[in-house]
Amino acid sequence: MTAVLALALTACSGMSGTPKPTKSSVDYSAQAMQATQAAISGTYHEPSAQPRPAAPGKKLAVISSGQNAISSVVPANAVLEAAKAIGWDAQIYDGKLNPQSWPELVEQAVTSGVSGIVLVAVDCPVVAKPLAEAKAKGIKVVGIFAFDCNDPLFGGNGPSLFSSYVDFGPPVNRNIDDFSDLYGADQANTIIAQTNGSAKVVLVTDNEFTSIRHVIQGFRNTIAKCATCSVVGEVDIKAADLTGPNAEAEVEKALRDHPDANAVKSPYTAATLAAVSPAVMKVNRAASLYVMGGEGFEPELDLIRKHQGVSAVTIIPSDWYGWAAVDTVNSLFLGREPADSGLGWQLIDDEVNPPSNNAYKPTIDFRSAYRAAWGKTG
Numbered sequence: 001m002t003a004v005l006a007l008a009l010t011a012c013s014g015m016s017g018t019p020k021p022t023k024s025s026v027d028y029s030a031q032a033m034q035a036t037q038a039a040i041s042g043t044y045h046e047p048s049a050q051p052r053p054a055a056p057g058k059k060l061a062v063i064s065s066g067q068n069a070i071s072s073v074v075p076a077n078a079v080l081e082a083a084k085a086i087g088w089d090a091q092i093y094d095g096k097l098n099p100q101s102w103p104e105l106v107e108q109a110v111t112s113g114v115s116g117i118v119l120v121a122v123d124c125p126v127v128a129k130p131l132a133e134a135k136a137k138g139i140k141v142v143g144i145f146a147f148d149c150n151d152p153l154f155g156g157n158g159p160s161l162f163s164s165y166v167d168f169g170p171p172v173n174r175n176i177d178d179f180s181d182l183y184g185a186d187q188a189n190t191i192i193a194q195t196n197g198s199a200k201v202v203l204v205t206d207n208e209f210t211s212i213r214h215v216i217q218g219f220r221n222t223i224a225k226c227a228t229c230s231v232v233g234e235v236d237i238k239a240a241d242l243t244g245p246n247a248e249a250e251v252e253k254a255l256r257d258h259p260d261a262n263a264v265k266s267p268y269t270a271a272t273l274a275a276v277s278p279a280v281m282k283v284n285r286a287a288s289l290y291v292m293g294g295e296g297f298e299p300e301l302d303l304i305r306k307h308q309g310v311s312a313v314t315i316i317p318s319d320w321y322g323w324a325a326v327d328t329v330n331s332l333f334l335g336r337e338p339a340d341s342g343l344g345w346q347l348i349d350d351e352v353n354p355p356s357n358n359a360y361k362p363t364i365d366f367r368s369a370y371r372a373a374w375g376k377t378g
Helices: 003-010 025-041 071-087 099-113 124-136 176-194 210-223 240-243 246-257 267-284 300-305 318-332 367-374
Strands: 058-066 089-094 114-121 139-143 202-207 228-235 262-266 291-292 312-315 346-349
Touching: 025 071, 025 099, 025 114, 025 176, 025 346, 058 099, 071 114, 071 267, 071 318, 071 367, 089 099, 099 114, 099 246, 114 124, 114 318, 139 210, 139 318, 176 210, 176 262, 176 312, 202 210, 202 246, 202 267, 210 228, 210 240, 228 346, 240 267, 246 267, 246 300, 246 367, 267 300, 291 312, 300 312, 300 346
Parallel strands: 058 089, 058 114, 114 139, 202 228, 202 262, 262 291
Antiparallel strands: 312 346
16 A cells, blocks of 8 residues: 555545546546545445335346356346345356357246346347347346447447346446446556556456456556556456466466566456466565456455455445346336446455455445335335
8 A cells, every 4th residue: 555545545435437638647646546535435325215116026037157256156146135135036047157058048038938137247249149039028138247239349230139237327327338447447547546657567358258348448548548657568368267277377477577567457356366366476576566456256355455466456346236237127127217226336455445354345235225215125
């Protein structure tokens, strides 16, 4: 923790747009600090209190990209929890991180007579055919860390097969692209602030996932606004490589090739655990590198506590996202626009918002807020 960032404890909160670029790197460092202050306080807020009674008798399918990945397990299980709270039947269809199996799972869900489908890290183009069938049958489709077929990263010309995105509130509302870009921008802002405007980043990414591509887009654009900052090395790993030594070896090589690097950006928790943290520790640079981790699930928080190759994480509460998806589907059943979920993120490290010995818990009781909105407080 630098002394500069420690001053951010006097912060104001709220999600804001990426700071405008300036010609002065000193000026931009100040803007990066301002954005970091908001992330320390947390950019989330209370979900809308507007009553939206639970639609009765609904059946929900949760298509998980893979229940062997914590990034999918937490939000998928949260959807089940929220569905039970609202009074619906729900079932998880486990994609086991095998995209070839995902279309069949969606087809099975459609055939089973579900009322709604929640896609967890399953993008539209992979399952476009069964989603078109779902849309034709009036089945409501909402994604969690998932993107519709008309997303610009898919060319922008595909059909829209999602019924809606979760509403993240102002300034982005239901624009998941902007939400993801701003999230990546805030990670970059923190690195810029922590390196006093001289970030030299080894960027670890995984271009298999659209959500990661959007986050990296926001990250790159923000690093580029700092005249004395740069991405000095890049590693594009694959999820399949995380079960063996390849990903760690690639990150280690990048760190050895770039002794001038003072920061690392990890794409997600699994990559941090299997590749980034081990590589940082192996080259003995945990003390000299500012390492921005992934989603901040409990194993990653443990690495922060132990100072084992992770400096900080910026957490979007994935369990909250699961409840927000159920709330969004419920609004669609009622024929209403999705309500403001309040979702955002918070910066966590060992000094600012230090992680407890358990999983991250936001300061807002979103579960009670949703139960109240659904009329399910009894």
